[in-house]
Amino acid sequence: MDLLEALCEKKTAEVQKLDVEQLRKIGVHLATAFDMHTSTWIACLAMAVIGLGWVLIHRLVKKEEAAAVVGNTFEGLIYGAIGTYSGAVAGIFIAVIVPPVVVGVALVVFAVIAVVFAIIAAVRGTADAGWKVLGFLEFVAIAAALVVVAGLCFAVPAKGKAAAQYSTYLVATSVAFAICGGLSAILSAIFRGASAWVGWALAHLNGGFGALGNLLGLMTHVACWNFYADHGKPHAASRRRFYVRYEKAFSLKTNASGHDFAFTEGAVISTEFDDLAKHESVHVLQHLLTGPFYPLTHFTWFIAWIPVALIASRVKRIPDGSGGTKGVDPGDAITAMSYYSNPWEVIAYAFGGDRHTSDPLVFEDVAGWILCVAWILLGLAAFILLGAWRFGLL
Numbered sequence: 001m002d003l004l005e006a007l008c009e010k011k012t013a014e015v016q017k018l019d020v021e022q023l024r025k026i027g028v029h030l031a032t033a034f035d036m037h038t039s040t041w042i043a044c045l046a047m048a049v050i051g052l053g054w055v056l057i058h059r060l061v062k063k064e065e066a067a068a069v070v071g072n073t074f075e076g077l078i079y080g081a082i083g084t085y086s087g088a089v090a091g092i093f094i095a096v097i098v099p100p101v102v103v104g105v106a107l108v109v110f111a112v113i114a115v116v117f118a119i120i121a122a123v124r125g126t127a128d129a130g131w132k133v134l135g136f137l138e139f140v141a142i143a144a145a146l147v148v149v150a151g152l153c154f155a156v157p158a159k160g161k162a163a164a165q166y167s168t169y170l171v172a173t174s175v176a177f178a179i180c181g182g183l184s185a186i187l188s189a190i191f192r193g194a195s196a197w198v199g200w201a202l203a204h205l206n207g208g209f210g211a212l213g214n215l216l217g218l219m220t221h222v223a224c225w226n227f228y229a230d231h232g233k234p235h236a237a238s239r240r241r242f243y244v245r246y247e248k249a250f251s252l253k254t255n256a257s258g259h260d261f262a263f264t265e266g267a268v269i270s271t272e273f274d275d276l277a278k279h280e281s282v283h284v285l286q287h288l289l290t291g292p293f294y295p296l297t298h299f300t301w302f303i304a305w306i307p308v309a310l311i312a313s314r315v316k317r318i319p320d321g322s323g324g325t326k327g328v329d330p331g332d333a334i335t336a337m338s339y340y341s342n343p344w345e346v347i348a349y350a351f352g353g354d355r356h357t358s359d360p361l362v363f364e365d366v367a368g369w370i371l372c373v374a375w376i377l378l379g380l381a382a383f384i385l386l387g388a389w390r391f392g393l394l
Helices: 002-008 020-026 030-034 038-061 066-097 100-124 129-154 163-190 196-207 211-227 274-290 293-315 330-340 343-349 365-390
Strands: 244-246 263-265 268-270 317-319 325-327
Touching: 002 030, 002 038, 002 066, 002 163, 020 163, 030 066, 038 066, 038 163, 066 100, 066 163, 066 196, 066 211, 100 129, 100 163, 100 211, 129 163, 129 211, 163 196, 163 211, 196 211, 196 274, 211 244, 211 263, 211 268, 211 293, 263 274, 268 274, 274 293, 274 343, 293 325, 293 330, 293 343, 293 365, 330 343, 343 365
Parallel strands: 244 268
Antiparallel strands: 263 268, 317 325
C-alpha cells in the first residue's frame, strides 16, 4: 500500500479503517504522485525495454542506416520510459481527484468508443481481412482492459472500510494510463512524430497532461495501421513535427464530394490533404496545451447539440428543388451544429479548411466566435468550481 500511504502521508494501520470519502479527503498530497512508486518503476522499465526492442526491430526491417537505427532506438527507449512515467502520474491525479465511480463510468465510455472505432474501421477500412482481424482483436484487448480497470473502480465500496480496494484502484488507474502513455510515445518514435530535440517533452506532455486525448490517439493508431491499405500510408513529409500523420486512413464519415473527413485524436492525424492537415494540427495543439479540458468540452458540445440539431432540422426549411421547401437532413443538421459550429472547430477552421458557413444551421463567423469564447469561459469556470469543491474550498 506504498502509494496510498504516500498520498495520505499515513501508515497502513492508520488508513485501513477509513472509508472512500475519508481517503479522498486526506489523499491530496499529490506531489507524491511524481515519486517513483513500485508500480511506476515496473511499468517504466517494461515499456523502456519494449520501446527499445520495437523501434530497433522496425528500423532493422526497414534496412535503415546504422546511425538512424542507433539514434531512433535510443528514442524508443527514452520515449517509452518518459511517456509511461507521465501516464502513471496522470493516472494517480485522475484517481485521486475524480470519484472512483466516475472514473469507472468514464473508462466504460472509452471501452465503448474502442468498440465503435473497431466497427467503423472494419466497415470503412481498405486493408486485407487478416490485418482487420488483428486490429479488431487489438481493439477488443483495449476495451477489455478498460472494463477490467473500470471494475476495480466500481469495487471501491461507497460505505465502510475501503483502503484495500482504494489502493488497488489507485495502482490500476495509474498503470492503465502509464501503458497508454508509453505505447503512444513509442509509436511516436517509430513514426518519427517529433523532432528529437522536443520529442521527449511531447512524450511527457502527451502521456501526462493529455492523458485522455492520448488514449483516443492510441485507438486512432490501431484503426489507421491495421484497417487501411499500406497501413494508412504514414505521411513521410509530416515527420518530425509534433504529431503522427496518416495519409489515407481512419475517418468517421465521407463528405458530399466523396472525400473522407479528416480525423484527429490526441497527437494522431488522418488526412490526405495538406490544407486540412494545418487544421488538424491545431487540434493537436489544443490537445497538448489544454489537456483534459479540450476532449471533455469538445465532446460535451457535440452531444449537447444533437437534440437541438434534430429539432432544428424539422423547423429550418430549405428549398426542395421543385419550388417547395423541406426540412434539413438530420445528419446534416448534426454535422452543422455539433461539428462545424463546435468552438474548437471554429478555432481550427481559422487556420485551414472550409467551415461551410453557408450551409443550413452552421453558425456564421461572428456568432461562431461569440459562442466559442462563451463556451470556453463557461468550461473554465466549471473546471475551477469543480476543483474548488473537490479540495474543500467551497
